[in-house]
Amino acid sequence: xxxxxxxxxxxxxxxxxxxxxxxxxxxxxxxxxxxxxxxxxxxxxxxxxxxxxxxxxxxxxxxxxxxxxxxxxxxxxxxxxxxxxxxxxxxxxxxxxxxxxxxxxxxxxxxxxxxxxxxxxxxxxxxxxxxxxxxxxxxxxxxxxxxxxxxxxxxxxxxxxxxxxxxxxxxxxxxxxxxxxxxxxxxxxxxxxxxxxxxxxxxxxxxxxxxxxxxxxx
Amino acid sequence: xxxxxxxxxxxxxxxxxxxxxxxxxxxxxxxxxxxxxxxxxxxxxxxxxxxxxxxxxxxxxxxxxxxxxxxxxxxxxxxxxxxxxxxxxxxxxxxxxxxxxxxxxxxxxxxxxxxxxxxxxxxxxxxxxxxxxxxxxxxxxxxxxxxx
Numbered sequence: 001x002x003x004x005x006x007x008x009x010x011x012x013x014x015x016x017x018x019x020x021x022x023x024x025x026x027x028x029x030x031x032x033x034x035x036x037x038x039x040x041x042x043x044x045x046x047x048x049x050x051x052x053x054x055x056x057x058x059x060x061x062x063x064x065x066x067x068x069x070x071x072x073x074x075x076x077x078x079x080x081x082x083x084x085x086x087x088x089x090x091x092x093x094x095x096x097x098x099x100x101x102x103x104x105x106x107x108x109x110x111x112x113x114x115x116x117x118x119x120x121x122x123x124x125x126x127x128x129x130x131x132x133x134x135x136x137x138x139x140x141x142x143x144x145x146x147x148x149x150x151x152x153x154x155x156x157x158x159x160x161x162x163x164x165x166x167x168x169x170x171x172x173x174x175x176x177x178x179x180x181x182x183x184x185x186x187x188x189x190x191x192x193x194x195x196x197x198x199x200x201x202x203x204x205x206x207x208x209x210x211x212x213x214x215x216x217x218x
Numbered sequence: 219x220x221x222x223x224x225x226x227x228x229x230x231x232x233x234x235x236x237x238x239x240x241x242x243x244x245x246x247x248x249x250x251x252x253x254x255x256x257x258x259x260x261x262x263x264x265x266x267x268x269x270x271x272x273x274x275x276x277x278x279x280x281x282x283x284x285x286x287x288x289x290x291x292x293x294x295x296x297x298x299x300x301x302x303x304x305x306x307x308x309x310x311x312x313x314x315x316x317x318x319x320x321x322x323x324x325x326x327x328x329x330x331x332x333x334x335x336x337x338x339x340x341x342x343x344x345x346x347x348x349x350x351x352x353x354x355x356x357x358x359x360x361x362x363x364x365x366x
Binding site: 076212 | 281282285287303335337356
């Protein structure tokens with residue numbers, strides 16, 4: 001097996017005009033992720049600790065994705081506004097990691113500092129079934145770690161948590177129609193029973209972030 | 219403490235990468251064949267002081283624009299501090315004696331590319347000191363190309 005041993009500082013980074021940045025098969029990811037979850041599962045004593053470990057595994061990914069995507073965009077710009085960084089996460093980051101933008105970005109009515117990013121088919125939980133004794137566990141905590149990493153790196157400290165929310169009637173039929181386009185994840189015929197829930201990532205920003213963003217409005 | 223503008227100040231360049239809490243990388247560049255035989259300790263300390271005191275100004279400026287390149291952020295005597303901010307808010311700061319904007323921008327862009335590549339290393343933790351010798355060699359080569 002020949003592999004180039006060029007220093008990382010010499011390897012190309014991709015960007016405008018580069019050849020396709022490469023993608024990884026869903027099954028490779030699913031295997032690796034399942035091992036990651038099992039590794040942590042055998043070392044923790046509680047559900048929240050497991051979720052915390054998954055979050056910190058994803059955090060580093062978020063930081064790197066932030067720098068890489070900003071660089072590849074070649075615009076030498078950074079996000080300074082709250083809505084813009086959220087748009088960046090739900091479209092650019094999602095597209096780069098999963099092949100399609102997040103299904104929706106919503107703002108909480110009750111709390112001014114809370115936002116929700118919704119994904120109907122997050123790959124981290126596609127091949128995972130949670131037994132009832134693990135109750136509220138969401139293995140998508142890895143993805144909330146990624147989101148938190150991107151936001152934190154950009155200066156928008158936030159607490160991000162993953163929740164599995166049962167699909168409502170109209171959502172179930174819309175997403176499980178036979179020829180639904182699954183975008184970059186590719187596998188339309190995965191022979192799995194249709195999902196009954198969606199992943200909602202709740203993003204709660206620190207108060208200083210909202211204050212700062214409010215002063216920039218003036 | 220008076221900052222004495224020595225002959226060396228226009229030929230000395232101090233480049234520092236600053237994270238959220240501490241400097242992550244430092245390099246001094248001397249013009250070849252400069253009159254001073256290396257900077258004295260007190261000049262070096264003054265330079266670091268000048269650079270670090272500009273950090274507040276960088277923080278203020280960073281939220282007013284979404285450009286990464288912040289141009290000159292502070293001027294002290296004959297020296298200027300130029301700054302570049304990455305998407306992850308890592309600050310590249312250069313203390314110089316009045317180089318052209320273009321050469322500084324090119325310098326920052328090349329170092330930015332090196333920094334992003336370094337960040338892709340799964341063993342490099344964000345916001346920690348950069349210890350890679352390759353990185354150091356590369357940054358110095360970029361400095362020689364654009365800043366001398």
